[in-house]
Amino acid sequence: MGDPHLDRIKAYRRVNGICINRRSLLQGLTLTALASATSAFAAPLEKVKDLGVLRVGLYADNRPWSWDQGGKVAGIDADIARALAEALGVRADVQLFFAGEDISDDLRNVVWRGGLLGFQPCDVMLHVPFERHLMQAEDNVVFLAPYYRETFGAACSRDGGNCEAVPAAFKGRPITVELASIPDFYLLGHAGGVLAKDLVHVPTGYDAAAALANGSAEFTVATTAQIESAVADHADAGIKVRKGPLPMMMSPGWDIGIAVKENSRNLGFRLEEILEQMIADGRMAAIFKSHGVTWKPALSAQS
Amino acid sequence: MKRRFTTFMAGLAAATSLAAAPALAGGPTSADIVNDAATPGDVISYGMGPQQQRFSSLDKINTANVKGLVPVFAASLGGEKQRGQESQPLVYDGTIYVTGSYSRLFAFDARTGEKKWEYNARLPDGIMPCCDVVNRGAAIHGDKVIFATLDAHLIALDRHTGKVIWNKKLADYQAGYSATAAPLIVKDMVITGNSGGEFGIIGEVSARNVETGELIWTRPTIEGHMGTLAGKPSTMTGKLNASWTGDLWKTGGGATWLGGTYDPETNLLYFGTGNPGPWNSNLRPGDNLYTASTLAIDPDTGEIKWHYQTTPHDGWDFDGVNEFIPFDATIKGKPMKLGAKADRNGYFYVLDRTNGKLVGASKFVMQTTWADGINLKTGRPNFIPANRPGAPNGAEKGTTVFASPSFLGGKNWMPMAYSKDTGLFYVPSNDWGMDIWNEPIAYKKGAAYLGAGFTIKPIAEDHIGALRAMDPVTGKIVWEYKNKAPLWGGVLATRGNLVFTGTPEGYLKAFDAKTGTELWKFQTGSGVVGSPVTWEQDGEQYVAVMSGWGGAVPLWGGEVAKTFKEISQGGSLWVFKLPK
Numbered sequence: 110m111g112d113p114h115l116d117r118i119k120a121y122r123r124v125n126g127i128c129i130n131r132r133s134l135l136q137g138l139t140l141t142a143l144a145s146a147t148s149a150f151a152a153p154l155e156k157v158k159d160l161g162v163l164r165v166g167l168y169a170d171n172r173p174w175s176w177d178q179g180g181k182v183a184g185i186d187a188d189i190a191r192a193l194a195e196a197l198g199v200r201a202d203v204q205l206f207f208a209g210e211d212i213s214d215d216l217r218n219v220v221w222r223g224g225l226l227g228f229q230p231c232d233v234m235l236h237v238p239f240e241r242h243l244m245q246a247e248d249n250v251v252f253l254a255p256y257y258r259e260t261f262g263a264a265c266s267r268d269g270g271n272c273e274a275v276p277a278a279f280k281g282r283p284i285t286v287e288l289a290s291i292p293d294f295y296l297l298g299h300a301g302g303v304l305a306k307d308l309v310h311v312p313t314g315y316d317a318a319a320a321l322a323n324g325s326a327e328f329t330v331a332t333t334a335q336i337e338s339a340v341a342d343h344a345d346a347g348i349k350v351r352k353g354p355l356p357m358m359m360s361p362g363w364d365i366g367i368a369v370k371e372n373s374r375n376l377g378f379r380l381e382e383i384l385e386q387m388i389a390d391g392r393m394a395a396i397f398k399s400h401g402v403t404w405k406p407a408l409s410a411q412s
Numbered sequence: 413m414k415r416r417f418t419t420f421m422a423g424l425a426a427a428t429s430l431a432a433a434p435a436l437a438g439g440p441t442s443a444d445i446v447n448d449a450a451t452p453g454d455v456i457s458y459g460m461g462p463q464q465q466r467f468s469s470l471d472k473i474n475t476a477n478v479k480g481l482v483p484v485f486a487a488s489l490g491g492e493k494q495r496g497q498e499s500q501p502l503v504y505d506g507t508i509y510v511t512g513s514y515s516r517l518f519a520f521d522a523r524t525g526e527k528k529w530e531y532n533a534r535l536p537d538g539i540m541p542c543c544d545v546v547n548r549g550a551a552i553h554g555d556k557v558i559f560a561t562l563d564a565h566l567i568a569l570d571r572h573t574g575k576v577i578w579n580k581k582l583a584d585y586q587a588g589y590s591a592t593a594a595p596l597i598v599k600d601m602v603i604t605g606n607s608g609g610e611f612g613i614i615g616e617v618s619a620r621n622v623e624t625g626e627l628i629w630t631r632p633t634i635e636g637h638m639g640t641l642a643g644k645p646s647t648m649t650g651k652l653n654a655s656w657t658g659d660l661w662k663t664g665g666g667a668t669w670l671g672g673t674y675d676p677e678t679n680l681l682y683f684g685t686g687n688p689g690p691w692n693s694n695l696r697p698g699d700n701l702y703t704a705s706t707l708a709i710d711p712d713t714g715e716i717k718w719h720y721q722t723t724p725h726d727g728w729d730f731d732g733v734n735e736f737i738p739f740d741a742t743i744k745g746k747p748m749k750l751g752a753k754a755d756r757n758g759y760f761y762v763l764d765r766t767n768g769k770l771v772g773a774s775k776f777v778m779q780t781t782w783a784d785g786i787n788l789k790t791g792r793p794n795f796i797p798a799n800r801p802g803a804p805n806g807a808e809k810g811t812t813v814f815a816s817p818s819f820l821g822g823k824n825w826m827p828m829a830y831s832k833d834t835g836l837f838y839v840p841s842n843d844w845g846m847d848i849w850n851e852p853i854a855y856k857k858g859a860a861y862l863g864a865g866f867t868i869k870p871i872a873e874d875h876i877g878a879l880r881a882m883d884p885v886t887g888k889i890v891w892e893y894k895n896k897a898p899l900w901g902g903v904l905a906t907r908g909n910l911v912f913t914g915t916p917e918g919y920l921k922a923f924d925a926k927t928g929t930e931l932w933k934f935q936t937g938s939g940v941v942g943s944p945v946t947w948e949q950d951g952e953q954y955v956a957v958m959s960g961w962g963g964a965v966p967l968w969g970g971e972v973a974k975t976f977k978e979i980s981q982g983g984s985l986w987v988f989k990l991p992k
Contacts, residue, residue, distance in 0.1 A: 168857050207586070208857035209540060215858075218540045225495075225545055226514070226562075227537035236858035243855065259859065288612055288663055289690045291853070294862040297695045298803070305695075306658045312612070314859075332859065359804065359852045360860045 255407030267347030341401020474908030485525030496962020549594030605668025615666030629714030693727030718768030756821030774887030816845030891928030902943025914940020938982025
């Protein structure tokens with residue numbers, strides 16, 4: 110905070126080759142406005158279909174969910190975004206953006222207002238926490254379609270010893286963790302702070318788990334999806350995934366879903382239907398599996 | 413077509429100004445800039461001199477006649493980019509140079525208000541500032557006018573034409589860096605701080621060759637990081653792990669986002685540093701040097717000569733970036749070289765500027781809940797431990813505490829002024845507090861993380877803002893002017909026994925420097941959050957200020973927002989003088 114409140118800059122990266130310039134499309138549309146008179150005032154779903162493109166906002170550097178891989182947006186959320194567009198019969202315009210200080214910044218910049226410097230709002234944002242307090246606080250957006258349950262877990266390197274031991278047992282050995290994340294606070298404060306000197310802070314939880322592959326770290330706490338995908342990407346490295354729960358972990362997990370602008374409900378409902386179909390026919394689990402992650406239904410979708 | 417026209421106009425402006433003032437074609441030198449406070453015919457540095465006392469020796473406008481002050485012209489920055497205008501104008505060679513929101517720089521004719529040229533930095537559309545898109549001012553040297561941009565570039569323009577001479581990347585905006593402060597020119601170097609709030613950034617001061625923009629030295633502000641000089645590693649800042657646990661120093665914060673001052677007598681740069689990360693202080697034991705501090709740096713080498721930390725182990729977001737203003741005074745019969753800083757944390761510090769030793773510290777706001785005074789022997793605050801936000805306990809949020817000042821500070825970015833005549837500092841301050849707590853679960857990048865919650869609220873019925881005259885020798889508040897909305901603009905003091913400052917309500921106001929009596933006000937049409945300047949031109953004294961509401965304050969809702977909900981945005985340069 111501090112400077113941040115005045116000067117914090119959140120960057121967003123245009124990924125060449127993937128994005129379609131929405132403004133040039135709109136200009137093109139103006140020229141053909143006579144031919145397609147309905148588009149200007151159409152409801153959001155019809156507008157997306159008329160434009161022939163679904164603009165989807167995804168977090169940058171959020172492996173295994175969404176990240177820039179050599180100019181192409183890769184990841185579970187990127188695959189879901191493309192599947193959504195395909196089901197609507199339109200192209201996917203996948204936009205990576207850098208996270209703000211909290212989720213409110215992201216919803217404002219990506220879903221309901223757009224960026225101050227010209228970033229156009231997206232039709233839908235994925236990977237949004239599906240949580241009651243957030244819904245109450247954010248009345249400019251609609252939260253829909255919880256599609257996965259996030260949880261925290263732990264893993265050890267091949268030579269990391271007993272992965273089921275209390276984390277304090279790893280004192281004196283390198284422990285990687287994503288900076289300023291819940292796992293970071295968990296490990297910093299664990300057992301009175303005995304591990305604080307052993308923590309190696311890295312930018313993402315995926316990096317933290319991947320560091321177990323070459324032995325540069327022996328233990329990590331990260332999200333289950335980050336750990337599973339790192340294990341899959343380094344299948345021969347012998348990374349061991351902890352089976353038991355983490356003592357005193359402050360978060361029991363959370364659901365993730367999608368967010369659309371408050372006045373885009375008909376688009377949101379249609380996307381929710383598509384996601385439900387994907388879950389029902391196994392396409393969702395297959396997308397997750399292709400990234401080494403086991404799909405788990407959202408808790409709120411089970412009741 | 414439009415571009416070609418602009419180029420033509422710029423060329424015309426260049427030709428005109430060269431013809432009109434050939435003697436000034438060389439432009440200000442570093443010596444001129446050091447001497448800025450003594451040359452009232454121009455304003456060629458941020459703060460009206462590198463000490464940034466914001467004091468003018470002009471007295472043609474004074475307490476007796478200020479009520480007659482009238483506008484000469486108002487010049488709109490135009491466009492749709494009407495957000496916070498926190499800039500301070502520069503005046504040189506019949507031209508007013510002023511930066512605007514969205515990293516723009518304008519040159520106006522100082523006599524007519526006609527625009528000579530405009531430069532719009534091309535910003536990546538994906539930069540998403542949390543708060544506002546401000547800029548605080550430019551620097552001028554030789555044929556160049558230099559300013560920093562939101563995407564963390566430093567750009568030198570030809571001051572006659574607005575054409576780019578050099579453009580250097582200060583830092584990577586994609587890694588969360590930005591730049592909004594006015595650069596400082598010292599010994600033919602451009603000295604800048606850095607800004608950015610992304611977790612993981614490290615504060616730094618750097619010096620570049622003013623002619624080329626090439627890097628000369630860098631000085632990181634966090635212990636354990638290595639500085640550079642002439643392209644080679646120089647010395648380490650502080651001592652590795654002396655006040656940080658584990659590898660947290662690598663991502664410790666301490667941004668120098670407000671720039672710095674320079675004192676030619678001691679040959680020292682003074683830069684303030686931001687607060688440490690991560691937010692929850694319970695997880696980073698130690699003083700976390702050199703966050704929330706003032707650093708004295710040798711401009712020739714980039715070496716730290718001394719430091720003074722205003723908020724050790726910060727837990728309230730009291731960063732220490734505020735300007736440290738050199739001044740001289742007699743303390744207990746002894747003439748001393750001093751410096752003063754009104755900190756975010758609500759205390760006004762007076763230090764020996766040769767060695768950083770604390771001379772005095774006193775409250776300049778209504779209330780400081782986090783500490784009960786500053787210990788003059790140790791230089792450390794007398795913390796009130798119960799008023800530090802508690803650590804979360806498992807899934808329960810930490811203890812909520814009421815903290816005053818709020819994290820926006822007893823004083824935020826807006827610069828104070830020092831009058832050589834009255835010996836007083838004029839501090840634009842705010843009286844507000846916050847409920848603050850550490851949250852076990854919040855969300856960032858779609859994931860759960862540990863965050864902080866806060867609610868800002870007023871603590872007085874009749875005001876939030878207060879312009880206060882502080883006696884640096886006694887630490888006493890001599891007078892105060894209370895303002896309903898938070899004050900967010902800079903202050904100017906003059907030999908005419910006047911103090912000028914703006915208000916969010918849209919007024920530029922003038923006060924009697926000795927008594928605080930309000931003598932004049934003018935409604936500019938939008939909130940004033942810029943810093944006024946004054947200069948002499950054609951035998952008359954002029955005053956200029958930017959109008960345009962914005963900055964960080966409008967982001968906060970609740971009770972505070974009620975004080976400014978009817979204020980509209982703007983973007984204009986206003987210039988005043990007395991009628992002939």
